[in-house]
């Protein structure tokens with residue numbers, strides 16, 4: 371696990387040896403936004419992750435080929451083909467239906483918590499709720515969601531590491547293939563009953579009709595969605611609850627008014643961006659801010675730094691839950707902008723509204739006795755809480 375890098379905000383783009391054996395770091399809002407839309411920068415970057423020693427024996431080939439087929443790592447035209455297949459499941463009417471079910475599920479989950487005693491909000495709520503949502507969208511049972519959560523830990527350790535070694539990569543491979551196994555068994559036999567309009571239903575139909583080219587391509591999307599769907603939302607839930615607990619006035623207003631809650635969550639996304647950076651590789655060489663970017667160079671787009679750019683946001687280091695200064699980059703922008711952004715916001719709004727309406731005096735629990743200290747995530751990639759102990763005041 372690495373500490374977040376401190377980036378010299380004054381320089382425009384800079385070379386760092388700390389990531390992927392060397393990469394350009396881009397930190398300014400305007401530059402990051404531009405780069406995310408620039409087709410000279412490719413998302414095909416899986417090669418750089420696989421340790422050189424493993425390349426020769428081919429032992430990481432299955433992992434590499436799974437990752438390389440996933441939407442997030444594909445350029446046009448494959449990217450557009452797959453993204454349009456999934457988009458329907460993230461449209462407002464689909465989310466509205468999902469939101470109604472989710473509110474009920476969250477209420478049942480909260481009924482099972484005695485908040486007069488300290489509990490870990492991450493373990494009891496922030497981790498299981500997004501996992502359950504995405505598992506259902508992908509046609510999995512709750513038990514399968516639990517098993518996916520265990521696999522996700524190894525994948526996260528790999529993704530979080532700026533220079534993963536072979537052992538870490540092998541573990542991630544085992545877990546990614548383990549996740550794929552959740553579907554593989556019955557994919558070509560009879561799939562369990564499912565809604566044809568769900569994300570899973572849409573993907574299966576596309577596979578049957580040949581718009582998804584192979585079983586491998588289908589599995590790559592399922593694994594990527596399952597991982598992306600819960601790992602990050604959990605971090606946002608922790609940071610947003612923490613921010614609202616610290617501000618009693620805003621907490622009350624946000625719990626009573628969805629528009630206030632939405633704005634507060636948007637500000638937490640800007641101020642504590644759950645995914646700190648994303649990566650590209652130079653496909654067409656070009657000169658930028660006086661630097662020569664060569665074909666194959668890795669380029670890291672520092673979303674969290676860009677969201678604290680003083681040229682773009684007033685007093686950017688201050689968390690201002692009523693801030694109204696337009697778009698942040700926490701979900702990226704351009705062709706690969708997070709497909710789950712609206713879903714995430716809906717999930718977080720529902721969970722936090724239910725929690726704060728039920729327990730308006732919820733606060734951080736001081737460590738002592740049986741209660742350990744809450745633990746922030748210390749990772750270069752993710753930002754949030756590993757554990758967040760809370761109780762009623």
Ligand code: HEM
Pocket residue numbers: 406413441442443453504594595598599600602603604606643644645648649673699700701702703705706707708709710711713714
């Ligand atoms: C706090 C929650 C989340 C954050 C901060 C987040 C962040 C991001 C970012 C920054 C990107 C763009 C990456 C790039 O351009 O390289 C992205 C893409 C993506 N996200 Fe999210 N995400 C979140 C939740 C979700 C959820 C809930 C899902 C699915 C259920 C999801 C699925 C995806 C997918 C499939 C992509 C790739 C889109 C594409 O390549 O076209 N994300 N996300």
